[in-house]
Amino acid sequence: MYYLKKDYQLLGFKKSDNKDKMYYALIQNKENLKKIKVHFGHPEYENYRDITGVNAYPHLIHNDKERRERYRKRAESLVKDDYYSPSYFSFYYLW
Secondary structure, eight states, X not given: OOEEGGGEEEEEEEEOSSTTOSEEEEEEETTTOOEEEEEEOOTTSOBSOOOSSXXXXXXXXXXXXXXXXXXXXXXXXXXXXXEEOHHHHIIIIIO
């Protein structure tokens, strides 16, 4: 699901209540103030970094620049810079 950034405000990150995801980004519609959880990241897979501020999975951070480059090359087509999405948050906050 994609959410147009100009219509939503990013409120922050929390550890996901979905067992298959690491975190969720809480975004709020600027017009009707409805809040939406955008779940992202897999709790069993490693990632390059974690700049969400939650840092609930420090043991999964690998800091391998080559792996990061390969992931970002694969995932860049899924990320639309004007939209929030699970891919956007993984790309920019975990990789």
